[in-house]
Amino acid sequence: MPDTTDADGLTVGQVSARVGVTVRALHHWDEIGLARPSLRTAVGYRLYTAGDLERLHRIVVYRELGLGLDRIGAVLDDPAADVPGALRAQREQVTERIDRLQQLGAGLDRMIDAHERGLLLTAEQQAAMFGPRWNPDWPAQARRRYGDTKQWQQYAERSAARGPEEWQVVADEVADLDRALGDAMDTGVEPGSPEAHRLVERHREVFASYFPLTRQMQVCLARRYEADPGFAAHYDGIRTGLAAWFRRIVDADARAHGIDPDTATWQ
Incomplete structure (x- = not known):
């Protein structure tokens, strides 16, 4: 996992830069309850803790693997969630997508060849x-x-x-x-x-x-x-x-x- 030391009290802009997602995405995840900042300033501004940052990194990883936000929330919040099973199912979908892309690539190669020859x-x-x-x-x-x-x-x-x-x-x-x-x-x-x-x-x-x-x-x-x-x-x-x-x-x-x-x- 990325280093989250000295991460308590980070603003949304700071977290955006650390995690590599947009401020808009962070606001959306906050609104749907997927990743809410745990701290508040005296005037009500929300701040992220090291634990929040760790959760965000996990969300980013699962999103890059192709899981939808609802599925990610279930994996992170349900103690009984079958994480390996969810990842295996996603792996099967990725394999199917790779096969389709390879077929598409072969079709594109053939089309290029036909245009040239x-x-x-x-x-x-x-x-x-x-x-x-x-x-x-x-x-x-x-x-x-x-x-x-x-x-x-x-x-x-x-x-x-x-x-x-x-x-x-x-x-x-x-x-x-x-x-x-x-x-x-x-x-x-x-x-x-x-x-x-x-x-x-x-x-x-x-x-x-x-x-x-x-x-x-x-x-x-x-x-x-x-x-x-x-x-x-x-x-x-x-x-x-x-x-x-x-x-x-x-x-x-x-x-x-x-x-x-x-x-x-x-x-």
Whole structure:
């Protein structure tokens, strides 16, 4: 216990400095009967004794252990109180809290990693899921281009919540869409046709696995699919000319919804 010698007659300010709690807390503890000064001056000011100071130190210790003030009062004032039992119960709560904080810390680490890397899969896992045409550098390129946007934040939040199994579902949906696009181009589906509109809508739904995609954003994305050599090679590897055809069906769908694809912006 701290040294409480020469402690009789201490004012609330002096006790506050010695014990390390605020004057306001001392007044509150006095009001609720948890720690009342034992002495009074001739004019009625309350003063703390060495015994009061020792009780205050014990209150501070129990409070730091997480006990509530009511429980502390019972432990200090009830001769039959099971102090070890109360401390064991508190220890269990502390252990549970530590476990929750460790889980929170792991979640924060994963979220940080997702914001910095995007896709939380190894290059080998990406190739196995998304196929040999997938470029594992694409997430890093997207981070450099879009890392300060709302969409990247949404993508990172989704990525942090997914493991390999969840990403496999996304990969399968993307592969099915790619096949459907290639088959539609082969069969001569025309831009602006009902089937083309359905494919464009399906693309927006599948892409929502990464972040919500507006029609204007979809126009910008289709333009990038055609212009960027990496993306163009991916889609043209499925069907020659697929990147350009996909842009045409997206542009036609945008016009059908009152959007000029020539002036569409990322919004």
